[in-house]
Amino acid sequence: MPRLNTFKVTIETGDRGTSGPVQFSFNNHTLPFANVQGGTKAGETFEGDFEVNSFPHSLTLVGPEQGEWQLNKITVDYNCENLPPYSVTFDALALDATNQVNIWQDPPLPSFEV
Amino acid sequence: MSFVKKLKNILSGSSLVDDETGSPENKATATEVQVMAVSKKATPASNDTPEEKTSQWEPEPPKERTVIQPKVIAGVSLPQDGDKILIKAQPSLNNDQCVFFVNRPLMKGYSWYFANFEAAAESPLAEALFSLDDLETILVMENTLTVTRKDKTVVDWKPLAEEVGAAVRRVVEEGSPLIADKILNDLPSEDSIREGIQKVIDTEVNPGVAGHGGSITLLSVKGNSVTIHMGGGCQGCSAADLTLKQGIHTSFRNAVPQVGAILDETDHSAGVNPYFS
Numbered sequence: 001m002p003r004l005n006t007f008k009v010t011i012e013t014g015d016r017g018t019s020g021p022v023q024f025s026f027n028n029h030t031l032p033f034a035n036v037q038g039g040t041k042a043g044e045t046f047e048g049d050f051e052v053n054s055f056p057h058s059l060t061l062v063g064p065e066q067g068e069w070q071l072n073k074i075t076v077d078y079n080c081e082n083l084p085p086y087s088v089t090f091d092a093l094a095l096d097a098t099n100q101v102n103i104w105q106d107p108p109l110p111s112f113e114v
Numbered sequence: 115m116s117f118v119k120k121l122k123n124i125l126s127g128s129s130l131v132d133d134e135t136g137s138p139e140n141k142a143t144a145t146e147v148q149v150m151a152v153s154k155k156a157t158p159a160s161n162d163t164p165e166e167k168t169s170q171w172e173p174e175p176p177k178e179r180t181v182i183q184p185k186v187i188a189g190v191s192l193p194q195d196g197d198k199i200l201i202k203a204q205p206s207l208n209n210d211q212c213v214f215f216v217n218r219p220l221m222k223g224y225s226w227y228f229a230n231f232e233a234a235a236e237s238p239l240a241e242a243l244f245s246l247d248d249l250e251t252i253l254v255m256e257n258t259l260t261v262t263r264k265d266k267t268v269v270d271w272k273p274l275a276e277e278v279g280a281a282v283r284r285v286v287e288e289g290s291p292l293i294a295d296k297i298l299n300d301l302p303s304e305d306s307i308r309e310g311i312q313k314v315i316d317t318e319v320n321p322g323v324a325g326h327g328g329s330i331t332l333l334s335v336k337g338n339s340v341t342i343h344m345g346g347g348c349q350g351c352s353a354a355d356l357t358l359k360q361g362i363h364t365s366f367r368n369a370v371p372q373v374g375a376i377l378d379e380t381d382h383s384a385g386v387n388p389y390f391s
Contacts, residue, residue: 060181074184090184101182102381111204112272114214114279 002080002107004056008049009033009103010077011061014070014092017041023062025100026052030062040069059104063095070094076103083107183381192217199283203275208355212271214259214278218286221293224301224337225255225374227367236294242281248274254293255339255375301338302372308335314369315342319362323348326389330362339375340366347389350382 011022018040023030033048040046063069074090088105095101192200192215200217220239229251234240240252243261248268253260259282263274285292312332319330327347334341342362348354358378366373 063179073187089187091187093182093184095182097177097179099180099182101184103184105186109204109207111202111215112275114201114203114275 001055001057002083004052004054004059004078004080006049006051006053006079007059008047008077009061010075011040011046012072012074013040013042013044013046014072015042016068016070016094017044018064018067018069020064020066022046022048024050024103025058025060025062026050027054027057027059056104059102060100061095061103062100063097065097068094068096071101074101074103076105078105078107080107181381183379185379199286201279201282203271203279205271205275209269209271210266210359211260211262212275212278214261214275214282216257216259216282216286219257220259220286221254221256223256224298225253225339226293226297227374228252228254229367236296237292238288238290239282239285239292242285243278246274246277246281249278253375300372302370304335304337307338307340307370307373308332310370311335311340311366311373314365318365318369322361323357326351327387328357328389333379337374338372339377340373341377341379344378344380344382347387349380350388350391352388352390354378354380354382354388 009024020040021032022036022040023032025031031050033050035047035049037047038045061074070092071094072092075087076090077085077087079085086107090101090103093101192202196217202215203212204215205212226237228234228237228240228244231241231244234244234252239254243249243252243259248263248265250262250264259278261278263271268274315330315332323330323346328351329345329348331343331345332340333343344351344354344358348357351357358376363376366376
Protein backbone atom coordinates (compact mmCIF):
# COMPACT_ATOMS: atom_id res chain seq x y z
CA MET A 1 0.00 0.00 0.00
CA PRO A 2 1.51 3.33 -1.00
CA ARG A 3 1.51 6.42 1.15
CA LEU A 4 -1.22 8.79 -0.05
CA ASN A 5 -0.09 12.39 -0.11
CA THR A 6 -3.19 14.11 -1.49
CA PHE A 7 -6.39 13.14 -3.23
CA LYS A 8 -9.09 15.06 -5.03
CA VAL A 9 -12.69 14.02 -5.68
CA THR A 10 -14.98 15.23 -8.44
CA ILE A 11 -18.58 14.17 -7.84
CA GLU A 12 -21.35 14.56 -10.40
CA THR A 13 -24.72 14.59 -8.68
CA GLY A 14 -27.66 12.93 -10.42
CA ASP A 15 -31.39 13.63 -10.02
CA ARG A 16 -31.34 13.77 -6.24
CA GLY A 17 -28.90 16.10 -4.52
CA THR A 18 -28.02 16.79 -0.92
CA SER A 19 -27.63 19.96 1.08
CA GLY A 20 -25.47 18.52 3.82
CA PRO A 21 -21.70 18.89 3.99
CA VAL A 22 -19.69 16.37 1.98
CA GLN A 23 -17.50 14.32 4.25
CA PHE A 24 -15.03 11.52 3.80
CA SER A 25 -13.69 8.97 6.23
CA PHE A 26 -9.96 8.29 6.28
CA ASN A 27 -8.91 5.37 8.46
CA ASN A 28 -12.21 5.79 10.34
CA HIS A 29 -11.76 9.52 10.94
CA THR A 30 -14.57 11.54 9.37
CA LEU A 31 -13.47 14.85 7.90
CA PRO A 32 -14.73 17.57 5.56
CA PHE A 33 -12.98 18.26 2.26
CA ALA A 34 -10.68 21.22 1.71
CA ASN A 35 -10.68 23.60 -1.27
CA VAL A 36 -14.33 22.87 -1.99
CA GLN A 37 -15.78 24.07 -5.28
CA GLY A 38 -19.17 23.59 -6.92
CA GLY A 39 -22.15 22.00 -5.21
CA THR A 40 -24.12 18.86 -4.52
CA LYS A 41 -27.59 19.82 -5.71
CA ALA A 42 -29.15 17.89 -8.58
CA GLY A 43 -27.02 18.22 -11.69
CA GLU A 44 -24.17 20.03 -9.93
CA THR A 45 -20.54 18.97 -9.73
CA PHE A 46 -18.64 19.02 -6.45
CA GLU A 47 -14.88 19.19 -6.14
CA GLY A 48 -12.83 18.88 -3.00
CA ASP A 49 -9.44 17.63 -1.96
CA PHE A 50 -7.40 16.86 1.12
CA GLU A 51 -3.75 16.56 2.07
CA VAL A 52 -3.55 13.23 3.86
CA ASN A 53 0.12 12.24 4.02
CA SER A 54 -0.65 8.83 5.44
CA PHE A 55 -1.38 5.23 4.51
CA PRO A 56 -4.98 4.67 3.41
CA HIS A 57 -6.19 1.59 5.25
CA SER A 58 -9.68 2.85 4.42
CA LEU A 59 -10.97 5.82 2.45
CA THR A 60 -14.69 6.28 1.99
CA LEU A 61 -17.13 8.97 0.95
CA VAL A 62 -19.74 9.21 3.70
CA GLY A 63 -23.45 9.30 2.89
CA PRO A 64 -25.55 12.33 3.94
CA GLU A 65 -27.22 12.27 7.36
CA GLN A 66 -30.58 13.06 5.79
CA GLY A 67 -32.14 11.96 2.51
CA GLU A 68 -30.63 10.13 -0.41
CA TRP A 69 -27.81 11.48 -2.57
CA GLN A 70 -27.67 10.11 -6.08
CA LEU A 71 -24.21 10.22 -7.60
CA ASN A 72 -23.78 9.85 -11.34
CA LYS A 73 -20.03 9.58 -11.26
CA ILE A 74 -17.14 9.90 -8.81
CA THR A 75 -13.66 10.58 -10.10
CA VAL A 76 -10.78 10.42 -7.67
CA ASP A 77 -7.30 11.72 -8.46
CA TYR A 78 -4.68 10.15 -6.23
CA ASN A 79 -1.22 11.51 -5.59
CA CYS A 80 0.88 8.89 -3.84
CA GLU A 81 4.46 8.97 -2.69
CA ASN A 82 6.99 7.66 -5.23
CA LEU A 83 4.27 6.92 -7.79
CA PRO A 84 2.96 8.84 -10.79
CA PRO A 85 -0.49 10.39 -10.13
CA TYR A 86 -3.44 8.26 -11.24
CA SER A 87 -7.21 8.61 -11.49
CA VAL A 88 -10.10 6.21 -11.03
CA THR A 89 -13.72 6.81 -12.03
CA PHE A 90 -16.53 5.01 -10.22
CA ASP A 91 -19.99 4.22 -11.55
CA ALA A 92 -23.33 5.69 -10.40
CA LEU A 93 -24.63 4.87 -6.91
CA ALA A 94 -26.79 6.28 -4.12
CA LEU A 95 -25.70 7.25 -0.63
CA ASP A 96 -27.74 7.85 2.52
CA ALA A 97 -27.34 7.84 6.29
CA THR A 98 -26.80 4.09 6.40
CA ASN A 99 -23.88 3.76 4.03
CA GLN A 100 -20.57 5.01 2.67
CA VAL A 101 -18.68 4.19 -0.49
CA ASN A 102 -15.11 2.96 -0.77
CA ILE A 103 -13.16 5.42 -2.89
CA TRP A 104 -9.70 3.94 -2.41
CA GLN A 105 -8.19 2.01 -5.29
CA ASP A 106 -4.67 0.68 -5.36
CA PRO A 107 -2.45 2.14 -8.06
CA PRO A 108 -3.00 0.49 -11.45
CA LEU A 109 -0.66 -2.28 -12.48
CA PRO A 110 2.06 -1.20 -14.86
CA SER A 111 1.04 -1.46 -18.50
CA PHE A 112 2.84 -0.98 -21.79
CA GLU A 113 1.84 -0.49 -25.41
CA VAL A 114 2.26 -3.38 -27.78
CA MET B 115 -26.03 18.59 37.95
CA SER B 116 -23.94 16.20 35.97
CA PHE B 117 -25.50 13.56 33.79
CA VAL B 118 -24.11 10.75 35.92
CA LYS B 119 -25.43 12.39 39.08
CA LYS B 120 -28.89 12.75 37.53
CA LEU B 121 -28.76 9.18 36.44
CA LYS B 122 -27.88 7.98 39.90
CA ASN B 123 -30.83 9.98 41.24
CA ILE B 124 -33.17 8.36 38.74
CA LEU B 125 -31.97 4.89 39.52
CA SER B 126 -32.08 5.44 43.25
CA GLY B 127 -35.57 7.01 43.07
CA SER B 128 -34.53 10.33 44.60
CA SER B 129 -35.63 13.77 43.39
CA LEU B 130 -34.85 14.68 39.83
CA VAL B 131 -34.44 18.34 40.72
CA ASP B 132 -31.03 19.62 41.56
CA ASP B 133 -31.28 21.45 44.90
CA GLU B 134 -28.65 23.92 43.83
CA THR B 135 -30.15 24.85 40.47
CA GLY B 136 -33.68 23.58 40.55
CA SER B 137 -34.84 25.71 37.67
CA PRO B 138 -37.68 24.65 35.33
CA GLU B 139 -35.07 24.15 32.59
CA ASN B 140 -33.18 21.70 34.71
CA LYS B 141 -36.40 19.94 35.63
CA ALA B 142 -37.17 19.55 31.97
CA THR B 143 -33.72 18.13 31.34
CA ALA B 144 -34.15 15.66 34.14
CA THR B 145 -37.52 14.62 32.73
CA GLU B 146 -35.90 14.04 29.35
CA VAL B 147 -33.34 11.83 31.02
CA GLN B 148 -36.19 9.92 32.64
CA VAL B 149 -37.90 9.51 29.28
CA MET B 150 -34.65 8.21 27.87
CA ALA B 151 -34.45 5.82 30.76
CA VAL B 152 -37.86 4.41 29.85
CA SER B 153 -37.30 4.24 26.14
CA LYS B 154 -33.80 2.84 26.32
CA LYS B 155 -34.09 0.49 29.27
CA ALA B 156 -32.26 -2.67 28.50
CA THR B 157 -34.34 -5.14 30.53
CA PRO B 158 -32.58 -4.51 33.85
CA ALA B 159 -32.80 -7.33 36.33
CA SER B 160 -34.37 -6.47 39.66
CA ASN B 161 -31.19 -7.23 41.59
CA ASP B 162 -28.90 -5.10 39.39
CA THR B 163 -26.55 -2.88 41.27
CA PRO B 164 -26.48 0.83 40.41
CA GLU B 165 -22.96 0.38 39.01
CA GLU B 166 -24.15 -2.31 36.63
CA LYS B 167 -27.04 -0.10 35.51
CA THR B 168 -24.75 2.88 35.00
CA SER B 169 -22.65 0.87 32.56
CA GLN B 170 -25.73 0.52 30.35
CA TRP B 171 -25.75 4.29 29.94
CA GLU B 172 -22.42 4.63 28.23
CA PRO B 173 -22.70 6.63 24.99
CA GLU B 174 -23.63 4.51 22.01
CA PRO B 175 -20.84 3.99 19.48
CA PRO B 176 -21.23 5.70 16.08
CA LYS B 177 -23.71 3.96 13.82
CA GLU B 178 -22.12 1.37 11.58
CA ARG B 179 -22.46 2.21 7.90
CA THR B 180 -22.50 -0.29 5.09
CA VAL B 181 -19.50 0.12 2.81
CA ILE B 182 -20.44 0.06 -0.86
CA GLN B 183 -17.81 -1.26 -3.25
CA PRO B 184 -18.38 0.82 -6.37
CA LYS B 185 -17.85 -0.34 -9.91
CA VAL B 186 -14.78 1.14 -11.55
CA ILE B 187 -15.75 2.49 -14.99
CA ALA B 188 -12.42 3.84 -16.17
CA GLY B 189 -9.21 1.98 -15.53
CA VAL B 190 -6.76 1.74 -18.42
CA SER B 191 -8.07 4.23 -20.96
CA LEU B 192 -7.40 4.28 -24.67
CA PRO B 193 -8.85 6.67 -27.28
CA GLN B 194 -11.79 4.87 -28.89
CA ASP B 195 -12.21 6.86 -32.06
CA GLY B 196 -8.67 7.11 -33.35
CA ASP B 197 -7.74 5.55 -36.70
CA LYS B 198 -4.81 3.73 -35.17
CA ILE B 199 -5.43 0.49 -33.33
CA LEU B 200 -3.97 0.94 -29.86
CA ILE B 201 -3.27 -2.00 -27.58
CA LYS B 202 -1.98 -1.91 -24.03
CA ALA B 203 -0.75 -4.96 -22.16
CA GLN B 204 -1.08 -5.24 -18.39
CA PRO B 205 0.44 -8.33 -16.75
CA SER B 206 -1.13 -9.36 -13.46
CA LEU B 207 0.66 -8.87 -10.17
CA ASN B 208 1.78 -12.51 -9.99
CA ASN B 209 2.38 -12.70 -13.75
CA ASP B 210 -0.02 -15.60 -14.22
CA GLN B 211 -2.00 -13.76 -16.89
CA CYS B 212 -1.89 -10.64 -19.03
CA VAL B 213 -4.79 -8.39 -19.96
CA PHE B 214 -4.77 -6.58 -23.30
CA PHE B 215 -6.87 -3.43 -23.71
CA VAL B 216 -7.77 -2.64 -27.32
CA ASN B 217 -9.40 0.57 -28.54
CA ARG B 218 -11.81 -1.48 -30.65
CA PRO B 219 -14.73 -3.68 -29.58
CA LEU B 220 -13.79 -7.35 -29.70
CA MET B 221 -17.05 -8.88 -28.44
CA LYS B 222 -19.90 -6.51 -27.64
CA GLY B 223 -22.10 -7.34 -24.68
CA TYR B 224 -20.71 -10.84 -24.21
CA SER B 225 -17.51 -12.65 -23.35
CA TRP B 226 -16.05 -15.98 -24.43
CA TYR B 227 -13.49 -18.30 -22.95
CA PHE B 228 -11.32 -20.29 -25.37
CA ALA B 229 -9.84 -23.15 -23.39
CA ASN B 230 -7.68 -24.51 -26.22
CA PHE B 231 -6.90 -24.39 -29.93
CA GLU B 232 -9.83 -26.67 -30.82
CA ALA B 233 -12.26 -24.23 -29.22
CA ALA B 234 -10.89 -21.49 -31.47
CA ALA B 235 -12.21 -23.06 -34.69
CA GLU B 236 -13.81 -20.47 -37.00
CA SER B 237 -12.94 -17.61 -34.62
CA PRO B 238 -10.18 -15.71 -36.49
CA LEU B 239 -9.03 -13.78 -33.42
CA ALA B 240 -8.55 -16.86 -31.27
CA GLU B 241 -7.05 -18.88 -34.14
CA ALA B 242 -4.43 -16.17 -34.70
CA LEU B 243 -3.56 -16.08 -31.01
CA PHE B 244 -3.37 -19.85 -30.55
CA SER B 245 -0.93 -20.02 -33.45
CA LEU B 246 1.55 -18.29 -31.13
CA ASP B 247 3.80 -20.51 -29.07
CA ASP B 248 3.20 -20.65 -25.35
CA LEU B 249 -0.37 -19.29 -25.34
CA GLU B 250 -2.63 -21.43 -23.16
CA THR B 251 -6.11 -19.85 -22.79
CA ILE B 252 -7.91 -16.72 -24.03
CA LEU B 253 -10.82 -14.81 -22.56
CA VAL B 254 -12.40 -12.20 -24.83
CA MET B 255 -14.62 -9.60 -23.19
CA GLU B 256 -15.84 -6.30 -24.68
CA ASN B 257 -12.57 -4.61 -25.70
CA THR B 258 -10.22 -6.75 -23.63
CA LEU B 259 -8.35 -10.02 -23.99
CA THR B 260 -7.02 -11.96 -21.03
CA VAL B 261 -4.48 -14.62 -21.87
CA THR B 262 -2.53 -17.18 -19.88
CA ARG B 263 0.67 -18.88 -20.95
CA LYS B 264 1.78 -22.49 -20.81
CA ASP B 265 5.19 -21.81 -19.33
CA LYS B 266 4.36 -20.53 -15.85
CA THR B 267 8.02 -20.03 -15.00
CA VAL B 268 8.46 -17.10 -17.41
CA VAL B 269 7.66 -13.80 -15.73
CA ASP B 270 8.59 -11.41 -18.53
CA TRP B 271 5.45 -10.91 -20.62
CA LYS B 272 6.91 -8.37 -23.02
CA PRO B 273 8.05 -10.69 -25.86
CA LEU B 274 4.79 -12.68 -25.91
CA ALA B 275 2.70 -9.53 -25.37
CA GLU B 276 4.23 -7.94 -28.45
CA GLU B 277 3.38 -11.03 -30.51
CA VAL B 278 -0.19 -10.97 -29.16
CA GLY B 279 -0.47 -7.26 -29.96
CA ALA B 280 0.71 -7.77 -33.53
CA ALA B 281 -1.70 -10.69 -34.06
CA VAL B 282 -4.69 -8.79 -32.64
CA ARG B 283 -3.87 -5.74 -34.74
CA ARG B 284 -3.61 -7.83 -37.90
CA VAL B 285 -6.96 -9.60 -37.37
CA VAL B 286 -8.82 -6.43 -36.34
CA GLU B 287 -7.48 -4.58 -39.38
CA GLU B 288 -8.86 -7.30 -41.66
CA GLY B 289 -12.32 -6.22 -40.56
CA SER B 290 -13.92 -9.67 -40.66
CA PRO B 291 -15.93 -11.01 -37.68
CA LEU B 292 -13.61 -11.90 -34.83
CA ILE B 293 -15.74 -14.56 -33.15
CA ALA B 294 -17.36 -17.59 -34.82
CA ASP B 295 -21.05 -17.21 -35.71
CA LYS B 296 -21.86 -20.53 -34.08
CA ILE B 297 -20.66 -19.12 -30.74
CA LEU B 298 -22.65 -15.90 -31.06
CA ASN B 299 -25.81 -17.69 -32.24
CA ASP B 300 -25.82 -20.31 -29.50
CA LEU B 301 -25.40 -18.05 -26.49
CA PRO B 302 -27.90 -19.03 -23.79
CA SER B 303 -30.17 -16.58 -22.00
CA GLU B 304 -29.09 -14.87 -18.79
CA ASP B 305 -31.80 -16.77 -16.88
CA SER B 306 -30.47 -20.08 -18.14
CA ILE B 307 -26.91 -19.17 -17.11
CA ARG B 308 -28.08 -17.86 -13.73
CA GLU B 309 -29.96 -21.09 -13.04
CA GLY B 310 -27.01 -23.29 -14.00
CA ILE B 311 -24.46 -21.28 -12.03
CA GLN B 312 -26.66 -21.04 -8.94
CA LYS B 313 -27.15 -24.79 -9.04
CA VAL B 314 -23.43 -25.52 -9.17
CA ILE B 315 -22.80 -23.00 -6.38
CA ASP B 316 -25.41 -24.68 -4.17
CA THR B 317 -24.47 -28.26 -4.90
CA GLU B 318 -20.74 -28.20 -5.50
CA VAL B 319 -18.91 -24.94 -4.77
CA ASN B 320 -20.41 -23.87 -1.45
CA PRO B 321 -20.31 -27.33 0.12
CA GLY B 322 -16.61 -27.39 -0.84
CA VAL B 323 -15.61 -23.99 0.54
CA ALA B 324 -17.82 -24.40 3.62
CA GLY B 325 -15.05 -26.54 5.11
CA HIS B 326 -12.98 -23.35 5.33
CA GLY B 327 -15.89 -21.24 6.55
CA GLY B 328 -16.28 -19.69 3.10
CA SER B 329 -19.25 -19.03 0.88
CA ILE B 330 -19.78 -17.92 -2.70
CA THR B 331 -22.68 -15.73 -3.76
CA LEU B 332 -23.81 -15.11 -7.33
CA LEU B 333 -24.26 -11.35 -7.62
CA SER B 334 -25.26 -10.89 -11.24
CA VAL B 335 -25.30 -12.29 -14.74
CA LYS B 336 -24.79 -9.88 -17.60
CA GLY B 337 -24.78 -11.39 -21.06
CA ASN B 338 -22.88 -14.58 -20.31
CA SER B 339 -20.52 -12.97 -17.78
CA VAL B 340 -21.11 -13.74 -14.13
CA THR B 341 -20.11 -11.77 -11.08
CA ILE B 342 -19.63 -13.42 -7.73
CA HIS B 343 -18.79 -12.45 -4.17
CA MET B 344 -16.53 -14.53 -1.95
CA GLY B 345 -17.57 -14.32 1.69
CA GLY B 346 -16.68 -15.74 5.08
CA GLY B 347 -13.34 -17.51 5.18
CA CYS B 348 -12.80 -16.84 1.45
CA GLN B 349 -12.89 -13.06 1.86
CA GLY B 350 -9.33 -11.89 2.26
CA CYS B 351 -7.97 -15.44 2.20
CA SER B 352 -4.51 -15.65 0.68
CA ALA B 353 -5.69 -18.67 -1.33
CA ALA B 354 -8.80 -16.92 -2.68
CA ASP B 355 -7.24 -16.39 -6.11
CA LEU B 356 -6.35 -20.07 -6.31
CA THR B 357 -9.85 -21.09 -5.21
CA LEU B 358 -11.34 -18.77 -7.80
CA LYS B 359 -9.20 -19.75 -10.76
CA GLN B 360 -8.69 -23.44 -10.14
CA GLY B 361 -11.85 -24.37 -8.28
CA ILE B 362 -14.71 -22.03 -9.07
CA HIS B 363 -13.79 -21.38 -12.71
CA THR B 364 -13.52 -25.09 -13.42
CA SER B 365 -16.80 -25.93 -11.71
CA PHE B 366 -18.67 -23.10 -13.45
CA ARG B 367 -17.30 -23.94 -16.90
CA ASN B 368 -17.99 -27.64 -16.52
CA ALA B 369 -21.58 -26.94 -15.47
CA VAL B 370 -22.28 -24.12 -17.93
CA PRO B 371 -19.79 -24.32 -20.82
CA GLN B 372 -21.09 -21.09 -22.38
CA VAL B 373 -20.19 -18.98 -19.35
CA GLY B 374 -17.70 -16.26 -20.31
CA ALA B 375 -15.96 -14.01 -17.84
CA ILE B 376 -16.17 -14.90 -14.14
CA LEU B 377 -15.67 -11.71 -12.19
CA ASP B 378 -14.96 -11.49 -8.48
CA GLU B 379 -16.23 -8.26 -6.90
CA THR B 380 -15.08 -9.12 -3.41
CA ASP B 381 -13.25 -6.49 -1.41
CA HIS B 382 -10.69 -8.90 -0.04
CA SER B 383 -9.06 -6.18 2.06
CA ALA B 384 -12.30 -6.01 4.09
CA GLY B 385 -12.24 -9.70 5.02
CA VAL B 386 -12.49 -10.11 8.79
CA ASN B 387 -12.05 -13.86 9.11
CA PRO B 388 -9.90 -15.20 6.27
CA TYR B 389 -9.07 -18.92 6.40
CA PHE B 390 -5.46 -18.29 5.32
CA SER B 391 -4.30 -14.83 6.32
